[in-house]
Amino acid sequence: MTAELKRELHLSGQVRIHVAESHSTAINHVLRMLTRDLNRVLGSEPQWVDDPRQAQIRIALAGENDSCPQSPEAFGFRFVAGTVLHIVGHDELGIVYGVLEFSRRFLGIQPFWYWMDQSIKLQNEVMIPCVDYVSPPRKVRxxxxxxxxxxxxxxxxxxxxxxxxxxxxxxxxxxxxxxxxxxxxxxxxxxxxxxxxxxxxxxxxxxxxxxxxxxxxxxxxxxxxxxxxxxxxxxxxxxxxxxxxxxxxxxxxxxxxxxxxxxxxxxxxxxxxxxxxxxxxxxxxxxxxxxxxxxxxxxxxxxxxxxxxxxxxxxxxxxxxxxxxxxxxxxxxxxxxxxxxxxxxxxxxxxxxxxxxxxxxxxxxxxxxxxxxxxxxxxxxxxxxxxxxxxxxxxxxxxxxxxxxxxxxxxxxxxxxxxxxxxxxxxxxxxDTEQHLQSFVRSYYASEHEALARLYREYAETTLPYGPHLDDLAGEQYYHHPARQIIGHWLQGKEAESDRRLDWAVSAGTFEQQVKGFEKRLAPALDRWKSWLAQCDETLAKLDDDDRQRAKDHLRFHGELHLSGSEGFYQLCRSYAAYRQKQYPQAFVLASESLWHYRRGLDTLRAAEHGKWADFYRADWLTNIASTAQNVDTLRKVLRMHGDSPDFFLWYKLYLMPETEKHIYLENTHREPLTDDDLATRLKERLFTDTNQEAEGNVDR
CATH class of the missing domain: 3.20.20.520 (Glycosyl hydrolase family 115)
Structure with missing residues (x-):
């Protein structure tokens, strides 16, 4: 390596910058970003100097001798007068991109620093190799x-x-x-x-x-x-x-x-x-x-x-x-x-x-x-x-x-x-997707890069295939819109006819067959998402506090919405099957299980709303997990009327009251009716045993 290539520009404290052009609004905005970036990395805002001879960095439109491509948005870095960096752009956006590439390449500020809550550490000094650079043309205009x-x-x-x-x-x-x-x-x-x-x-x-x-x-x-x-x-x-x-x-x-x-x-x-x-x-x-x-x-x-x-x-x-x-x-x-x-x-x-x-x-x-x-x-x-x-x-x-x-x-x-x-x-x-993944993970996380890359990679492999094509993969709306359609069709008493709105997802047939079709598709996804989340939790335990929160927000968040949604929808389908068999207490318990899973989805949204993200998911009006939970809650209240109405004490008496009490208690002194959650919890323990289709999983309400 020659002595010329070994030269470095050392930046520390207040960096002296000269901007040659009259400031357009776009350049004003990018200089605001540069000021913030330098302050976060070096602890001081730059000093804007009028005399270019005093500057360590000069920002200007490219001149004839700057070797900048004569194409829209092109930019380059040139080191002149020893170790003075010139950031030159062919046009206004060229200057903008040049400044932002300086921040990424030399200060480490990534494109999604704000959205990923990138940890940016204060440094005493930044050393920049004095190697000229010319931006390549972009593929898409x-x-x-x-x-x-x-x-x-x-x-x-x-x-x-x-x-x-x-x-x-x-x-x-x-x-x-x-x-x-x-x-x-x-x-x-x-x-x-x-x-x-x-x-x-x-x-x-x-x-x-x-x-x-x-x-x-x-x-x-x-x-x-x-x-x-x-x-x-x-x-x-x-x-x-x-x-x-x-x-x-x-x-x-x-x-x-x-x-x-x-x-x-x-x-x-x-x-x-x-x-x-x-x-x-x-x-x-x-x-x-x-x-x-x-x-x-x-x-x-x-x-x-x-x-x-x-x-x-x-x-x-x-x-x-x-x-x-x-x-x-x-x-x-x-x-x-x-x-x-x-x-x-x-x-x-x-x-x-x-x-x-x-x-x-x-x-x-x-x-x-x-x-x-x-x-x-x-x-x-x-x-x-x-x-x-x-x-x-x-x-x-x-x-x-x-x-x-x-x-x-x-x-x-x-x-x-x-x-x-x-x-x-x-x-x-x-x-190169693998190279990109490794770079992405290393840009935003400080450790456990291989484990994190595996989670990003296997996320797509874990998603639920609902159809025959490679792109027939379920996002979280799959667990919510069809579920609400099923509840509406069910409670409106339309069970004798199929719901044509569901034909895209399940083969045409009776409504009962449609619901069963969803249940069969959902069942394999449960274990896959549980396994992926277990790997996620294992990795999270090894991360520092900042990286752990970042991985929760950008990895675990997604897996939990998939698992809670697929479990909620699956138990809803099982509830309908029990209802068709006139097993109303069991249908009530399974609907409650469904509700508890969907509530976990709401908890996931709330947990991601920390710090500057307070209320970020408040307007979840499209997937609308809250609406799904409300629909399922309405359903289980209706189901409780099938045998527990009008006193809402009959299922307690039938399934939960000790045998010695059933024949001697007085109507005018019977207990306060249990809430839906309490009744469902206790009925689950009584009705779903190892020999009686045990309700799946421990549910956190």
């Missing part, structure tokens, strides 16, 4: 998050819509992950700060496919008016023009679209469009009109169209023509597979990728979190493996879908690991 189904972010703080305090860590993590684009939330009030702040921080903003151009919903702007573009073209176009005018000076990836109000096909509100030809023709005409309107205000606009749902079908069949240069965005099925989405029990799995003959620009809309009222993961980590994500995205890139990638990121905190996987793919175009 427009890449970012759709912060969708963001109820935890909405409910975390008392102010609605979410404030800057909530959004800043979201956008910072996205920038640190190399993202440059965001859909900041779903149908949030227009006076919210989400779009404004995203633009301030240097991000491109884009739109939900149900909100073309980011315009206000027609039904909200014109309540009571007929929702028909043919009859109300001026009103629709007025909304689009207003949205364009409001955003014309921002960096925008414009979404061209035409769907009905509430994210559904428009012909549900206008049934005169009764053929694919009519529907596709109007959608194509509307998109061309939107494109032409944008060009009145924006030179060379970047536009895309989401090939999602009915629009994908019409486009693939040749019924929709798109404006020139529009990016075609292909959507996965919500479970990471690039095929069409399941609609109730209809699951055609039509490939959702450009064909070899397709020209033009193409991109992707993919999910690592989803909400579909069926089997999706919203609170828990993506159920598939890192290798599955690698295969799907690398395969999509190989057929040209690499101009754009919008990733459904949900509430960020529960999804840090898969978000990090996808950011590696959108940056590099490929990933």
């Amino acid at each position: 427009y890449r970012g998050w759709f912060v969708n189904d963001e109820v935890c972010l909405i409910g975390w703080k008392p102010v609605y819509p979410p404030t800057r305090e909530v959004w800043k860590p979201v956008f910072e993590a996205l920038l640190r992950s190399g993202g440059n684009m965001v859909i900041p939330g779903t149908d949030l009030p227009r006076h919210g700060v989400h779009y404004e702040l995203a633009s301030e921080m240097g991000l491109w903003v884009t739109h939900h496919h149900a909100e073309p151009l980011g315009a206000e919903m027609f039904a909200r702007a014109y309540p009571g008016r007929e929702m028909s573009y043919l009859r109300e073209p001026e009103r629709y176009e007025q909304l689009w023009r207003q949205a364009i005018q409001e955003q014309q000076h921002r960096k925008v990836v414009w979404v061209l679209s035409f769907r009905g109000q509430g994210d559904k096909p428009f012909w549900e509100d206008d049934p005169s469009f009764d053929t694919p030809l009519k529907r596709g023709k109007l959608i194509g005409q509307v998109m061309q009109k939107q494109y032409d309107m944008i060009r009145e205000y924006v030179e060379d606009p970047v536009c895309c169209v989401a090939l999602y749902g009915e629009i994908a079908e019409l486009y693939q069949k040749g019924f929709i023509s798109l404006p020139e240069h529009t990016i075609r965005v292909w959507a996965d099925n919500g479970y990471g597979k690039m095929v069409s989405r399941r609609r109730d029990e209809l699951n055609l799995r039509i490939p959702s990728l450009p064909r070899v003959k397709d020209s033009g620009r193409h991109g992707l809309y993919v999910h690592v979190t989803f909400h579909d009222l069926q089997a999706s993961n919203h609170l828990t980590m993506f159920a598939g493996s890192a290798d599955f994500l690698k295969s799907e995205l690398e395969g999509a890139f190989a057929v040209g879908a690499s101009d754009y990638l919008i990733l459904n990121s949900g509430n960020i905190r529960p999804h840090a690991y898969p978000l990090d996987i996808v950011s590696t793919l959108w940056n590099d175009g490929t990933i």
Whole structure:
């Protein structure tokens, strides 16, 4: 190694920094991040100096001699005048990425430091090897998050819509992950700060496919008016023009679209469009009109169209023509597979990728979190493996879908690991999943790296397969939405007919067969999740306090939601079987077991709400574990009426009262009726013995 390569820049105390450029809002934000990072690592905020000759670090747009690639967002590190570091960027985002890469590479601040509660230790000195660096090109040009189904972010703080305090860590993590684009939330009030702040921080903003151009919903702007573009073209176009005018000076990836109000096909509100030809023709005409309107205000606009749902079908069949240069965005099925989405029990799995003959620009809309009222993961980590994500995205890139990638990121905190996987793919175009896992674990945990990596790896292997495809893996919603549907169908007295809403998950048959189908699928998952959690607890016991809490929040949390959910659903199914046999006390006990397991899920949410995370899961309104528990509690109260009503003392007398008391006690002095929990606990001990289908597991109420 030459003497030149051995040089090091030593940073300690107050680091002297010179910023050559006039400060845009994006650069101001990233300098705020750098100030915080240096303060946390070196214990002092930097000193901003006007004279570049006094600086240890200089931050500037790249000059002719800086060897910085002449491409958008490129940056580099150059060491000049001995050991002075120049962080140079080709443009504003180049400077932002350069500063954040300095923080990651030399200060150790990871992309998800905030969301993973990274332990950042104070250091006396940071030594930086004086080796120049040039950023490589990123695989995907427009890449970012759709912060969708963001109820935890909405409910975390008392102010609605979410404030800057909530959004800043979201956008910072996205920038640190190399993202440059965001859909900041779903149908949030227009006076919210989400779009404004995203633009301030240097991000491109884009739109939900149900909100073309980011315009206000027609039904909200014109309540009571007929929702028909043919009859109300001026009103629709007025909304689009207003949205364009409001955003014309921002960096925008414009979404061209035409769907009905509430994210559904428009012909549900206008049934005169009764053929694919009519529907596709109007959608194509509307998109061309939107494109032409944008060009009145924006030179060379970047536009895309989401090939999602009915629009994908019409486009693939040749019924929709798109404006020139529009990016075609292909959507996965919500479970990471690039095929069409399941609609109730209809699951055609039509490939959702450009064909070899397709020209033009193409991109992707993919999910690592989803909400579909069926089997999706919203609170828990993506159920598939890192290798599955690698295969799907690398395969999509190989057929040209690499101009754009919008990733459904949900509430960020529960999804840090898969978000990090996808950011590696959108940056590099490929990933060594094992190397990435080892790096991820070592970035956020101080010890037990192999054991922790094994838990992350085996998490996907433990998830419940509910169907024949590799992506048919249950997120936590599988244990809740179908369970509530079963309870509702049961208590509404509809048992004589099957529940068609469940056909996607279990073969069509009688309602009793449907419930039994869930029971059979759930049974194998119980031991698998118990085994995974036992390994998790064994590893947690060896970690220091910070790492133990982190592993609880980002590993055990997910496993416990899966186990408590699968146990709760399993015991619910067993309760129905006992009910069908008119074994009402047993059905009551099993329903109580189900409730106690679901309550453990609620306890898991509460345990994760420590420190700055207080109330983070308060707005669990989508999976809604609390609603499931309430439904099961209602069920067991109804079951108790089958034989214990009206005095709610009969089961005590029949099964629990000593034989010597049964024949001599006086009605006017009998005991206070037991609560549901107490009665269920005592009946369980009496009714479920080793020879009588013992209720499974010790239940912590």
